[in-house]
Amino acid sequence: GENVEQHPSTLSVQEGDSAVIKCTYSDSASNYFPWYKQELGKGPQLIIDIRSNVGEKKDQRIAVTLNKTAKHFSLHITETQPEDSAVYFCAASGYSSASKIIFGSGTRLSIRP
Amino acid sequence: DTEVTQTPKHLVMGMTNKKSLKCEQHMGHRAMYWYKQKAKKPPELMFVYSYEKLSINESVPSRFSPECPNSSLLNLHLHALQPEDSALYLCASSQDIDRGFSYNEQFFGPGTRLTVL
Numbered sequence: 001g002e003n004v005e006q007h008p009s010t011l012s013v014q015e016g017d018s019a020v021i022k023c024t025y026s027d028s029a030s031n032y033f034p035w036y037k038q039e040l041g042k043g044p045q046l047i048i049d050i051r052s053n054v055g056e057k058k059d060q061r062i063a064v065t066l067n068k069t070a071k072h073f074s075l076h077i078t079e080t081q082p083e084d085s086a087v088y089f090c091a092a093s094g095y096s097s098a099s100k101i102i103f104g105s106g107t108r109l110s111i112r113p
Numbered sequence: 114d115t116e117v118t119q120t121p122k123h124l125v126m127g128m129t130n131k132k133s134l135k136c137e138q139h140m141g142h143r144a145m146y147w148y149k150q151k152a153k154k155p156p157e158l159m160f161v162y163s164y165e166k167l168s169i170n171e172s173v174p175s176r177f178s179p180e181c182p183n184s185s186l187l188n189l190h191l192h193a194l195q196p197e198d199s200a201l202y203l204c205a206s207s208q209d210i211d212r213g214f215s216y217n218e219q220f221f222g223p224g225t226r227l228t229v230l
Binding site: 034041044093104106 | 153155158161203220221223224
């Protein structure tokens with residue numbers, strides 16, 4: 001089955017700097033890669049996703065890149081702000097099991113003022 | 114309305130109690146999910162319902178019993194739980210499953226924080 005590894009487990013960056021979180025997946029059949037942000041006491045919130053037929057996607061300060069050959073994908077947050085502090089999960093799913101999203105272990109991002 | 118709601122927010126129960134968690138969505142989604150999330154861990158899938166029928170049971174113990182009374186509602190009935198079942202229980206929904214790219218997006222509720230004494 002699919003296995004998703006996520007690094008780093010914790011990340012502290014100065015406000016205004018960029019943050020990068022990296023994930024690798026094992027199943028070459030995976031074709032959908034969402035990123036979730038989970039704030040304290042809340043459920044995960046989808047912030048951006050990418051399909052396997054696309055290499056990069058941007059939404060304001062957030063971008064995700066996908067390298068299908070190397071089976072890794074990354075989340076980039078630019079101009080970080082205090083409200084970006086949260087736990088971020090990458091995930092992967094495939095067409096054959098579209099209902100099963102396999103999550104990475106999570107990255108706790110802290111933004112230093 | 115793009116929201117998944119869950120009640121109660123918090124629940125404390127003894128090991129002999131019977132309780133239920135409730136989840137509701139009004140996005141017209143036909144797939145609904147239960148996840149369990151322990152502290153500092155990612156969500157773990159428990160059950161998937163598709164068109165009100167149980168589609169996936171991830172070998173969850175029978176003390177957890179899901180129910181989907183209609184396409185907008187999802188319940189999780191709890192009985193004879195153990196202290197290790199204490200966790201955040203998340204409900205999610207998606208437009209559909211196994212229909213290709215457009216239907217995979219899952220929307221999560223805020224969760225029910227369950228404590229078993």
